[in-house]
Amino acid sequence: MKYVIEGRKPENIFRFFEDICAIPHGSGNEKAVADYIVAFAEARGLEYKRDAVHNVFIKKPATAGRENEPPMMMQAHTDMVCEKNADTVHDFLKDSLDLYVEDGWLHARGTTLGADDGIGVAIMLAALDGAAASHPALECLFTVSEETGMDGVTNFDFSAVSAKRLINLDAAEVDTVIAGCAGGVRCNLTLAGKTAANKREKTLKVKISGLAGGHSGENINHGRANANKLMGRYLLALRAAGLEYELVSLTGGGKSNAIPRECVAVIACDCADKAVCVAKDTEAKIRNELAACDAAFALEICETEPAETSFDADTTRRAVSLLGIASNGVLKMSYKMQGLVEHSSNLGVIRTEGESIIYTFMFRSGINAQLDQTCAELEALADLCGATVEYNERYGGWDFAEKSPLRDSYAAAYAEVTGGAPKIESIHAGLECGFIIDNIPDMDIISVGPNEVDIHSPDERLELSSVETLWQVVEKVLAK
Ligand SMILES: [Zn+2]
Numbered sequence: 001m002k003y004v005i006e007g008r009k010p011e012n013i014f015r016f017f018e019d020i021c022a023i024p025h026g027s028g029n030e031k032a033v034a035d036y037i038v039a040f041a042e043a044r045g046l047e048y049k050r051d052a053v054h055n056v057f058i059k060k061p062a063t064a065g066r067e068n069e070p071p072m073m074m075q076a077h078t079d080m081v082c083e084k085n086a087d088t089v090h091d092f093l094k095d096s097l098d099l100y101v102e103d104g105w106l107h108a109r110g111t112t113l114g115a116d117d118g119i120g121v122a123i124m125l126a127a128l129d130g131a132a133a134s135h136p137a138l139e140c141l142f143t144v145s146e147e148t149g150m151d152g153v154t155n156f157d158f159s160a161v162s163a164k165r166l167i168n169l170d171a172a173e174v175d176t177v178i179a180g181c182a183g184g185v186r187c188n189l190t191l192a193g194k195t196a197a198n199k200r201e202k203t204l205k206v207k208i209s210g211l212a213g214g215h216s217g218e219n220i221n222h223g224r225a226n227a228n229k230l231m232g233r234y235l236l237a238l239r240a241a242g243l244e245y246e247l248v249s250l251t252g253g254g255k256s257n258a259i260p261r262e263c264v265a266v267i268a269c270d271c272a273d274k275a276v277c278v279a280k281d282t283e284a285k286i287r288n289e290l291a292a293c294d295a296a297f298a299l300e301i302c303e304t305e306p307a308e309t310s311f312d313a314d315t316t317r318r319a320v321s322l323l324g325i326a327s328n329g330v331l332k333m334s335y336k337m338q339g340l341v342e343h344s345s346n347l348g349v350i351r352t353e354g355e356s357i358i359y360t361f362m363f364r365s366g367i368n369a370q371l372d373q374t375c376a377e378l379e380a381l382a383d384l385c386g387a388t389v390e391y392n393e394r395y396g397g398w399d400f401a402e403k404s405p406l407r408d409s410y411a412a413a414y415a416e417v418t419g420g421a422p423k424i425e426s427i428h429a430g431l432e433c434g435f436i437i438d439n440i441p442d443m444d445i446i447s448v449g450p451n452e453v454d455i456h457s458p459d460e461r462l463e464l465s466s467v468e469t470l471w472q473v474v475e476k477v478l479a480k
Pocket of ligand 1: 116
């Protein structure tokens with residue numbers, strides 16, 4: 001195989017990474033890369049375990065003299081996001097990535113690079129291959145399908161793990177140590193209603209659009225409005241203005257973990273002028289509030305073809321009240337870490353299905369008890385409105401630990417290598433670390449990585465010198 005990365009140390013990290021890039025390994029298609037990792041372990045006589053979903057767990061004994069020290073676990077995910085430019089011909093099930101180096105950064109021509117998290121995989125393989133001269137016993141976990149719901153780590157049998165310290169290698173800034181993440185729960189609230197023949201004179205379509213949207217965790221405190229909630233505000237304003245109307249349909253957002261950018265409501269009423277007047281008034285007020293973060297916001301209203309049926313008055317009343325008062329946005333900022341969102345809610349999707357209206361929420365918190373509380377509150381709200389709640393997916397949070405010997409050791413090693421202190425941050429999004437601490441509550445965890453930019457896009461790139469820096473720090477941590 002011809003390698004494109006030259007003159008970097010330790011060489012085997014980069015060789016392993018290029019080997020992985022030659023093997024297609026999009027989410028759900030990790031068998032071949034697991035075969036590669038298993039062959040690696042067998043060739044070196046390392047103890048390994050592969051499970052049914054192709055997670056691989058490899059153990060390597062300590063170097064001489066360090067047999068009595070506690071083991072160190074390392075972990076990275078083997079899958080990558082498969083994105084390519086419209087004009088790029090690439091089959092993610094068959095083709096190798098086409099790598100090139102430019103100004104010290106590694107790219108894949110026209111596609112994602114999969115440094116997220118192939119570089120973490122390569123670093124573990126290098127460590128297992130003997131790149132570190134001195135280390136305690138190593139326990140390396142290679143998980144699948146992190147990018148599509150974390151099915152690998154969810155299915156892994158943690159009884160094989162004896163380590164109480166974990167270096168997760170899925171972060172993307174070399175000067176930052178991630179020290180906590182949010183857990184999440186996705187839930188559907190279903191409001192069963194009744195429809196009846198529409199007897200109103202006018203059918204109106206109301207559309208909210210132009211919002212910036214974004215990730216429901218990372219961007220939840222950036223002032224970006226939620227289109228579904230703005231629609232709730234308008235519908236409540238109509239009620240306050242004394243207009244009688246019935247809902248025909250409600251449709252907003254596409255994903256529970258994205259802040260919805262658009263929402264459309266169709267309503268039936270007798271007085272279109274009043275609805276238009278309230279729309280203009282509501283639009284002006286919202287526009288004023290959103291000038292800084294969502295300047296392109298628009299609220300439009302127009303007449304549309306007459307609806308044959310609509311929800312009845314009682315269903316409309318309950319549905320609009322629920323939309324208006326459902327929790328959304330930042331619920332609590334952290335007092336442990338400045339600027340960190342601790343707890344949030346996102347009303348990501350609303351849709352009409354037959355005689356029901358379904359509201360999909362994503363709640364996040366680093367503290368599991370807060371998630372429990374938000375769920376209890378949603379159930380109480382559902383109870384008041386005659387609705388039901390079901391939970392689809394829940395994963396644990398990793399709360400920032402005041403004491404972390406591993407974090408201290410990493411920070412000291414980082415200072416020795418770079419002369420500076422790393423930033424210590426928690427993030428308001430999910431990481432596999434949340435599942436791991438669910439299974440091993442006393443695990444001391446850090447999440448680190450080299451500089452990766454524009455991940456999950458064809459512009460994804462990896463700064464090669466930052467991999468060298470990261471390795472030097474990790475090597476020192478292992479040597480202590
Ligand atoms: Zn990742």
